[in-house]
Amino acid sequence: MQDYQGWADERFGAVADAFSRNFAEFPELGAAVTVFEGGHKVVELWGGTADERTGRAWTRDTLVPVFSCAKAGVALAAHLLAQRGRLDLDAPVARYWPEFARHGKQEITTRMILGHRAGIPALDAVLSFEEIAAWEPVIRAIEAQPPLWEPGSTYEYHGHVFGFAVGEVVRRITGLTPGAFLRAELPGLPFHLGLPAEELPHLARLVEAEGRRPMPGPEHLLTRIVTMNGALVFPGLDAPHGWNDPALHAIELPGAGAVASATGLAGLFAAAVTGLKDDGPNGGEALLDPATVTDLTRELSSGAGYLGFDLGARWGSGVLLDSPAFRPLLGARSFGNDGAGGQFAFGDDEFGIGFGYVANRMIGHGDARANRLIEAVRTCLS
Secondary structure (H helix, E strand, O other): OOOOEEEEOHHHHHHHHHHHHHHHHOOOOEEEEEEEEOOEEEEEEEEEEEEOOOOEEOOOOOEEEEEOOHHHHHHHHHHHHHHOOOOOOOOEHHHOOHHHHOOOOOOOEHHHHHOOOOOOOOOOOOOOHHHHHOOHHHHHHHHHOOOOOOOOOOOOOOHHHHHHHHHHHHHHHHOOOHHHHHHHHOOOOOEEEOOOHHHHHHEOOOEEOOOOOOOOOOOOHHHHHHHOOOOOOOOOOOOOOOOOOHHHHHOOOOOOOEEEOHHHHHHHHHHHHOOOOOOOOHHHOOOOOHHHHHHHOOOOEEOOOOOOOOOOOEEOOOOEEOEOOOEOOOOOOEEEEEOOOOOEEEEEOOOOEEEEEEEOEEOOOOOOHHHHHHHHHHHHHO
């Protein structure tokens, strides 16, 4: 039974089949998937409900909070600057941001932050939502933060600090926050770090699936990482400044606050690895050259980190890599990012693929929806 709209090239019919099965076999509410091959769109499917309260249907333009898929945009900005000779990822951050060097951080490089190895996954400072929205107070708190471990010696997910720290490097070099930088590089792409008010009517409303694991207590490092010491809530969908609050999406939260459509996510990665051939920026050429893709897909972190967790993920420079035990992709040149609600996007320059999946029902760890769609893409390519 077809319970979606849109289209798929006949070569990618298996993706449409898998998308339909997700609605039948998971508690899917609303969702979308887009695939580019060689810079051309070959799949654009959507279905279900964008807002459970009103029954508003999902449309081609529906946007979703995609959480840490934000890191894809920040990483792309950093690697573009490195490719253009404006940023040395292996130089101390202090070369570009002198105040960062305080309290034992003088040897930390941008690549250490991209690989979650810098030792600053959370901040000691307790900031308000308004201070986080203002950007500068977070930057001052990062400057004052001593590392939790010898930088480079181990890793732990840097959550929100990732986006602000790498984003400030981008800002020091270009004068633009990462959101503004990406808007300049990819005008019109439905991928937002800071959602414009005029886009609010397209925003889907998140709901939680039953059985999600609760967060540990407020003093646990994981909770501090995810909530910025309680200033943000998680999942806290309907709380003030929660993930259904337009006030949260309006600010630039570059580590975990992106809002995008499936086409926006897929388009971000397609622009990186092949260029967008149909009405795309940069003359339809890939933003990243092969040497840059080789650099960003070099493994930096895997196995058990500082907190002792090992989910099977492998990290390159700001991106998730092909991880058979966690997120199987297409191969050694695949790189992507996931979001807490189950959203996922990746690119691969060997196969010429840009992929994006979004949904508004948050399932949590063990969510297989995106994996099944990626497996379908793999089947189509083979």
